[in-house]
Amino acid sequence: NNRKSNSRGALIVLEGLDRSGKTSQSSRLHSYLEGLGYLVESWHFPDRNTGVGHMISSYLANKSQLDDHAIHLLFSANRWEKRSLMETKLRSGTTLIVDRYSFSGVAFSSAKGLDIEWCKAPEVGLLAPDLVLYLDLPPEKAAERGGYGGERYEQLEFQKKVAHSYQLLHDPSWKIVDAGLPVEEVEKQLTEMVMDCVTTCRNGKALSQLWS
Numbered sequence: 001n002n003r004k005s006n007s008r009g010a011l012i013v014l015e016g017l018d019r020s021g022k023t024s025q026s027s028r029l030h031s032y033l034e035g036l037g038y039l040v041e042s043w044h045f046p047d048r049n050t051g052v053g054h055m056i057s058s059y060l061a062n063k064s065q066l067d068d069h070a071i072h073l074l075f076s077a078n079r080w081e082k083r084s085l086m087e088t089k090l091r092s093g094t095t096l097i098v099d100r101y102s103f104s105g106v107a108f109s110s111a112k113g114l115d116i117e118w119c120k121a122p123e124v125g126l127l128a129p130d131l132v133l134y135l136d137l138p139p140e141k142a143a144e145r146g147g148y149g150g151e152r153y154e155q156l157e158f159q160k161k162v163a164h165s166y167q168l169l170h171d172p173s174w175k176i177v178d179a180g181l182p183v184e185e186v187e188k189q190l191t192e193m194v195m196d197c198v199t200t201c202r203n204g205k206a207l208s209q210l211w212s
C-alpha cells in the first residue's frame with residue numbers, strides 16, 4: 001500500500017474535444033493507480049445524477065431549451081454541489097480523476113459567444129486541479145473517429161469553436177498531450193505526468209482554488 005497517512009489525493013482533470021479519448025484514458029489511469037494500491041475514484045462532469053444534472057441532461061438531449069447564460073450557470077452549479085465531497089475525498093487521501101471540469105464549462109459557453117470572463121466568474125472558488133491533461137486532437141480528426149452521438153454540441157463546426165476557446169484557456173500548468181498517438185503511447189505519457197503529480201500532492205502540496 002502506497003498510501004502515506006495524512007497525505008492528500010491529487011485532483012487530476014482531463015480535458016479535450018469530444019472523441020479525444022478522455023473517457024478511455026481516464027479509466028486506464030484509474031486501473032493503473034488502483035493497481036499500485038492508491039485510493040482513486042473516477043468522476044465526470046456534468047454529473048447527470050443530481051437534480052441539476054437532470055436539467056443539464058435534458059438540455060443536452062435537446063429535450064429542453066435554456067438561455068445560454070442559464071445553462072452555463074447550471075453546469076457551474078453542478079460542480080458546486082459536488083465541491084465539498086470533492087474536498088473531503090482529496091483530504092482523506094483519494095485521488096480523483098475527473099473527466100471534464102470548469103475548462104469545459106468556459107470553453108463550450110464561450111464558443112457560443114459568451115464573454116470569457118463572465119464564464120469564468122462562477123467557477124471562482126472551486127478547487128483548482130493539481131494537473132490538467134489536455135488531449136489535443138484537431139477537430140477534423142476527432143470527427144473522423146465517428147461516434148458523435150446526437151447530443152447538442154456534437155457537430156464539427158461547433159467543435160472547431162470549442163478548440164479555439166480551449167486554446168485561450170491553456171496555462172503553464174496544463175500538459176498538452178498529442179491524442180493522435182496510439183492509445184498505449186498516450187497512456188504512457190499520461191501515466192508519467194500523473195505519477196509526478198500524485199507524488200507532489202502526497203508530499204504536501206496545498207490545495208488551491210480557481211482561478212489562480
Ligand code: 2DT
Pocket residue numbers: 045046060075076100101102104105106108109153
Ligand atoms: P459529456 O459528453 O462529456 O458528458 O459532456 N459541457 C460540459 C459544457 O458545456 N459545460 C460544462 O461545464 C461541462 C462539464 C461538453 C456533455 C457536454 O457538455 C459540455 C459536452
